Amino acid sequence: MATLWHGRFAGGPAEALQALNDSLPFDRRMYREDIEGSRAHVRMLTDVGLFTIDERDSVLGALDQVETEIESGEMVFVASDEDIHTAVERRVTELTPAGAKMHTGRSRNDQVANDVRLITRREITEVAELVLRFQRVLLARADEAIENGWYLPGYTHLQRAQPVMLGHHFMAHGWALARDVDRLLDARRRTDVSVLGAGALAGSSLPLDPERSAGYLGFAAVFDNSLDAVADRDFVADTLYALTMLGVHLSRIGEELILWATDEFGFVTLDDGFSTGSSMMPQKKNPDIAELARGKAGRLVGHLTGLLTTMKGLPLTYNKDMQEDKEPLFDALDTVRLTLLALDGMVSTLTIRGDRMAAAADSPYSAATDLAEHLVVDGMAFRDAHAVVGELVRRALDGEASLAQLVAASPDLGSEAAKILEPGVAVQRRTTRGGGGPAAVADQRERFVACIRADKARVSGRAEI
Numbered sequence: 001m002a003t004l005w006h007g008r009f010a011g012g013p014a015e016a017l018q019a020l021n022d023s024l025p026f027d028r029r030m031y032r033e034d035i036e037g038s039r040a041h042v043r044m045l046t047d048v049g050l051f052t053i054d055e056r057d058s059v060l061g062a063l064d065q066v067e068t069e070i071e072s073g074e075m076v077f078v079a080s081d082e083d084i085h086t087a088v089e090r091r092v093t094e095l096t097p098a099g100a101k102m103h104t105g106r107s108r109n110d111q112v113a114n115d116v117r118l119i120t121r122r123e124i125t126e127v128a129e130l131v132l133r134f135q136r137v138l139l140a141r142a143d144e145a146i147e148n149g150w151y152l153p154g155y156t157h158l159q160r161a162q163p164v165m166l167g168h169h170f171m172a173h174g175w176a177l178a179r180d181v182d183r184l185l186d187a188r189r190r191t192d193v194s195v196l197g198a199g200a201l202a203g204s205s206l207p208l209d210p211e212r213s214a215g216y217l218g219f220a221a222v223f224d225n226s227l228d229a230v231a232d233r234d235f236v237a238d239t240l241y242a243l244t245m246l247g248v249h250l251s252r253i254g255e256e257l258i259l260w261a262t263d264e265f266g267f268v269t270l271d272d273g274f275s276t277g278s279s280m281m282p283q284k285k286n287p288d289i290a291e292l293a294r295g296k297a298g299r300l301v302g303h304l305t306g307l308l309t310t311m312k313g314l315p316l317t318y319n320k321d322m323q324e325d326k327e328p329l330f331d332a333l334d335t336v337r338l339t340l341l342a343l344d345g346m347v348s349t350l351t352i353r354g355d356r357m358a359a360a361a362d363s364p365y366s367a368a369t370d371l372a373e374h375l376v377v378d379g380m381a382f383r384d385a386h387a388v389v390g391e392l393v394r395r396a397l398d399g400e401a402s403l404a405q406l407v408a409a410s411p412d413l414g415s416e417a418a419k420i421l422e423p424g425v426a427v428q429r430r431t432t433r434g435g436g437g438p439a440a441v442a443d444q445r446e447r448f449v450a451c452i453r454a455d456k457a458r459v460s461g462r463a464e465i
């Protein structure tokens with residue numbers, strides 16, 4: 001069997017080595033990037049006089065054919081194709097003798113790093129677009145909630161705390177996703193660096209021009225140090241972290257939907273298309289998508305941890321351990337994409353039960369802070385106001401009278417203050433910037449819309465990133 005390195009070896013590779021060593025099953029996902037990288041490399045070699053125009057054209061023609069063959073499934077991979085780089089070069093060389101010159105001034109070490117950068121740059125953009133799409137779903141649900149005046153209890157410690165507009169709650173998740181878009185773009189910026197020309201680790205004695213190959217590939221920057229260029233997988237870790245944080249946010253959204261869909265909360269009803277049944281209990285309707293959003297986050301954390309653990313002990317430069325970068329990266333990209341699409345569908349189709357949310361939020365105790373703030377406006381120190389209201393709450397809970405009756409009878413508060421306890425009143429009072437009342441939420445909505453619009457331009461590369 002002809003390996004890329006058979007010249008130095010008397011015997012062929014052992015079967016067990018091959019089984020462990022081969023990365024083709026997972027790195028063939030990068031075939032387009034590998035071919036794109038070779039096109040750029042060959043053009044650069046021609047520019048610097050190492051390829052004739054004829055050689056360039058025959059290799060470019062062969063690369064086109066290999067791309068078509070892989071795309072259509074016609075390409076026959078052979079046992080010696082240990083990775084996608086080997087497979088493409090082997091096939092190009094079968095198609096044209098000039099193929100044997102294609103690897104001039106290049107190593108798989110700079111080639112693979114470059115391929116992973118290209119695919120990561122592309123797929124980050126795709127994921128960011130899906131995040132934007134999900135943000136627009138959250139915005140649409142927020143708009144519906146704003147229009148209907150829906151509000152619900154805000155929670156701390158999963159205990160009812162203070163009522164907020166439902167639109168506020170939806171946008172809270174939307175802002176977390178905006179940070180995810182920002183992190184993805186940050187990772188994309190650090191990924192967008194060409195490393196072609198670094199060679200195996202030290203550059204080349206040939207007159208290569210790394211800036212030219214970078215230009216052909218539309219990279220924003222070129223490596224500065226060949227050792228670092230082939231040893232660096234920070235951009236994979238950056239991407240995994242951005243994806244994992246996004247996954248954690250999706251998990252938290254999932255967890256809430258699970259709670260909200262219970263009979264105990266009853267805040268939402270899930271659409272049949274986005275829920276599952278039970279094989280045994282006919283009455284069940286289960287929030288599997290939300291549970292998987294929660295479950296998949298664990299897998300993402302695992303990928304990030306795994307990659308960092310793989311990298312932490314590696315001396316410069318390339319070590320074969322680094323072949324372990326691709327499976328976690330690709331799986332994380334796929335996992336996040338699937339989760340985003342499913343949650344997007346689940347959130348856009350669920351039915352909101354505004355009456356149930358209001359009933360939960362209208363517990364008079366949720367307005368206790370507002371009573372205390374009413375006293376503060378009248379000149380009382382907040383700590384004293386807290387104590388006055390706290391005592392009334394305790395007496396109400398002890399069964400002496402309703403909180404409203406006690407408030408009305410209180411010399412500090414009185415019947416005017418008792419109106420704060422009426423349904424739907426407390427939520428209206430939260431007027432500060434970024435707060436949960438209707439006016440503040442309307443204001444926030446404008447900023448959220450502007451944020452999505454600006455991010456759309458950044459993701460598609462139309463704005464400075």
Ligand code: ARG
Nearest residue numbers: 023027083108109112322323
């Ligand atoms: N399949 C390898 C990887 O994914 C390509 C680089 C191989 N380089 C080498 N020196 N053996 O990392």
